[in-house]
Amino acid sequence: MQELLTPQMNKTVSQLLLKEVVRLSKQFQHKFNRLPAFMEVCGSHTMALARTGVKKALQNDIRLISGPGCPVCVTDQSIIDAMISLTDGENRIICTFGDMMRVPGSGGTLMQAKTEGNDIRIVYSPVDAVRVAEQHPEKEVIFLGIGFETTIPILAAAIKEAEEKRILNFSMWMSTKLVEPILRYLLDYDDLALDGFLLPGHVSMVMGRKHFEFLAEEYRLPAVISGFEAVDLLSSLRQLLLLALAERPLVMNNYQNVVTEDGNTHAKHWMNHYFSLCDEAWRGIGSIPNSGMDIRKEYEQWDAKKKFSVLAKRPRKTKCRCGEIIRGLIEPPECALFAKACTPLHPVGPCMVSSEGSCAAYFQYMREE
Amino acid sequence: MERITLAHGDGGELAHQLVQQLFVAHFHHDAFVKFDAALLSIEKGKLAITTDSFVVKPLFFPGGNIGKLAVAGTVNDLAVSGAIPKAITCGFILEEGFPISDLKRIVRSMAEEAQKIGVAIVAGDTKVVERGAADGIYINTTGIGIVEEPLVPSFQEGDSVIISGSVGDHGITIFAARGELGLMTNLTSDCAALSPMISQATKASKQIRIMRDPTRGGLATALVEICEDFQLTIELSEDAIPIKREVEGACDLLGFDPLYLANEGKVIFIVAKEDEQKVLQAIGSREEGKEAAVIGTVRATEKGQLLLRTPLGTTRRLYRLTGLLLPRIC
Amino acid sequence: MCVGVPAKVIDINGLSALVDVMGSQMNVGILFVPEVQIGDYVVVHAGQAMSIVDEQCAKASLEEWRKLVDARIADSSNEQNG
Numbered sequence: 001m002q003e004l005l006t007p008q009m010n011k012t013v014s015q016l017l018l019k020e021v022v023r024l025s026k027q028f029q030h031k032f033n034r035l036p037a038f039m040e041v042c043g044s045h046t047m048a049l050a051r052t053g054v055k056k057a058l059q060n061d062i063r064l065i066s067g068p069g070c071p072v073c074v075t076d077q078s079i080i081d082a083m084i085s086l087t088d089g090e091n092r093i094i095c096t097f098g099d100m101m102r103v104p105g106s107g108g109t110l111m112q113a114k115t116e117g118n119d120i121r122i123v124y125s126p127v128d129a130v131r132v133a134e135q136h137p138e139k140e141v142i143f144l145g146i147g148f149e150t151t152i153p154i155l156a157a158a159i160k161e162a163e164e165k166r167i168l169n170f171s172m173w174m175s176t177k178l179v180e181p182i183l184r185y186l187l188d189y190d191d192l193a194l195d196g197f198l199l200p201g202h203v204s205m206v207m208g209r210k211h212f213e214f215l216a217e218e219y220r221l222p223a224v225i226s227g228f229e230a231v232d233l234l235s236s237l238r239q240l241l242l243l244a245l246a247e248r249p250l251v252m253n254n255y256q257n258v259v260t261e262d263g264n265t266h267a268k269h270w271m272n273h274y275f276s277l278c279d280e281a282w283r284g285i286g287s288i289p290n291s292g293m294d295i296r297k298e299y300e301q302w303d304a305k306k307k308f309s310v311l312a313k314r315p316r317k318t319k320c321r322c323g324e325i326i327r328g329l330i331e332p333p334e335c336a337l338f339a340k341a342c343t344p345l346h347p348v349g350p351c352m353v354s355s356e357g358s359c360a361a362y363f364q365y366m367r368e369e
Numbered sequence: 370m371e372r373i374t375l376a377h378g379d380g381g382e383l384a385h386q387l388v389q390q391l392f393v394a395h396f397h398h399d400a401f402v403k404f405d406a407a408l409l410s411i412e413k414g415k416l417a418i419t420t421d422s423f424v425v426k427p428l429f430f431p432g433g434n435i436g437k438l439a440v441a442g443t444v445n446d447l448a449v450s451g452a453i454p455k456a457i458t459c460g461f462i463l464e465e466g467f468p469i470s471d472l473k474r475i476v477r478s479m480a481e482e483a484q485k486i487g488v489a490i491v492a493g494d495t496k497v498v499e500r501g502a503a504d505g506i507y508i509n510t511t512g513i514g515i516v517e518e519p520l521v522p523s524f525q526e527g528d529s530v531i532i533s534g535s536v537g538d539h540g541i542t543i544f545a546a547r548g549e550l551g552l553m554t555n556l557t558s559d560c561a562a563l564s565p566m567i568s569q570a571t572k573a574s575k576q577i578r579i580m581r582d583p584t585r586g587g588l589a590t591a592l593v594e595i596c597e598d599f600q601l602t603i604e605l606s607e608d609a610i611p612i613k614r615e616v617e618g619a620c621d622l623l624g625f626d627p628l629y630l631a632n633e634g635k636v637i638f639i640v641a642k643e644d645e646q647k648v649l650q651a652i653g654s655r656e657e658g659k660e661a662a663v664i665g666t667v668r669a670t671e672k673g674q675l676l677l678r679t680p681l682g683t684t685r686r687l688y689r690l691t692g693l694l695l696p697r698i699c
Numbered sequence: 700m701c702v703g704v705p706a707k708v709i710d711i712n713g714l715s716a717l718v719d720v721m722g723s724q725m726n727v728g729i730l731f732v733p734e735v736q737i738g739d740y741v742v743v744h745a746g747q748a749m750s751i752v753d754e755q756c757a758k759a760s761l762e763e764w765r766k767l768v769d770a771r772i773a774d775s776s777n778e779q780n781g
Contacts, residue, residue, distance in 0.1 A: 264750060
């Protein structure tokens, strides 16, 4: 279906939209005497803005601030350390998404643990980890479940599969995060001058447009739900500018072919069926009440936190400023480690290693030298 | 089923039988086996030597197998260096228990690929290790070629960058063949010895500055290396790079970047702008070069940077592959 | 924060569907889109179909973009004529 838009037309449309966005930005600057500042709240947007060249094309016209949208990056170091130390036990298979493999823990990465002989597997889907458990009844299979609202229902699907097949050697160590509480935190406590949000298309596909109305109603900010291609991003930025110029706080859906008003009711049903709200620790912020979801008591036989204990050590201190980066307080080059002590090959913090981290995006797509 | 045993590697009767009945029979060079080393006569020119080890998993995949790859890979390294491949040697490390029928299929396709391009397999060695000490079979090949007219890497601003066909086919084929990520595709690996196509190109133009085969690390990594080696600034146009639909689809599903996926049958040519069409026509006349395209330009002969121009008109810098290619999921 | 691509459903088997993205195929779960039909496009994330693509909306936004291009072409030819 994406083929409906030919490459030539794609190019023409995106270049036209770019001109339009620049023109609107000039109007904004004229009216308010500063650059418009928008935050993207999705790691995939951060990557897409950099990869497609949109961010660079607009570097003198819009301040695009990367928000807390990369699930690995927002996870507190103590949780990352706990997850990595799960590999220490006997007779275990650890399954994870690829992004977790090279995240630096205080005592090494999952990749290093694998090199040392631990059985650590990358799976495409959490349900695949349930199959691994089915094939290895003699082993304990633990899935490291991180993610936002898009991924949480999929974690629920894995528990459902394990429940239906009575697979008891499968469990999940969850550390999931919700978008609404962190946006409220940033708006309530951080000194961010924002003119609007570019909202995550995939989280919205689960949660629905209405879920984000609090931004307009309580914080008087416009927000636009966006897709991931250059044309989607540019047309969403255009809408954001139009709203900001008119000083109209509205939450608009610019990804209508995928996102509905109420989201995916089935997905919401299953995530609430297996999981309930919990407090979660965010990197560089600390615990935020009800900002994540964890396995309900009724299903604790699949809760790795109940089955296994890990030694909690105080995380090693580094000069990494991921905590400020995920809050949009600084840009990656403002960190002293960026591109010097911290590179994708030798990452100090998760923002450099995750394929959706702001530092990785900046390192890969924005650096000139 | 007949299987490899430790005795196949001990230099005794079974080892002799394996060499005679399998390797000599397929490689047809019993004249060479009278001595411990192959003796080759050298014509004029410079000698080119290269070596490579092959550990691909799975051993058999759509479009090839480890044997074809071991011949093609080494031949291609010679050919892109401007050499005419003459002979290769091969060393086999076999795991005890490896099915002999599989070994036969592998050896047969090595012989076929070598014959197709007129290269002799002149020496070999077999070792067998205990079960569990290797993953079926590993092959090392060393290639020897003659360079009559060495390439002169004297680059000029405006030189064209050509790729001989679509990128990423091998990488995605292998991912699908491993079955680990549940991906299914009709793609086949581009694995092929390219010396005939390359010799067509070098005949057509005397202004080819350099050739490289973008294998592991993909097109981007190979070009970054060229840029650094010769202090060039190359600008690629993102929408000119040929990518098969299936590769694009698989990359979308798994979150890979096709510019970093492995190829085993592609060549990058950097050629004077005026000879661009000659080279395109020469390689386009062969099946393996039918999708060849001009994908970029040498912008400057300093700095050593690879840039990509997006359809939006901005440029961004490309770097070599860092770490492993992992599916981007969450 | 996720990969999500429109994939065409080509077969359905219980709560699983075979989907195609430009010739590459994969089995995905359809627990969250039980109403999906063969021929629909779905957005896939981590092995699950998360949303059925509304083709009418997709076509409408294409139409809008097409108008934008046409208007632009008309503009520039006017400029040239003027």
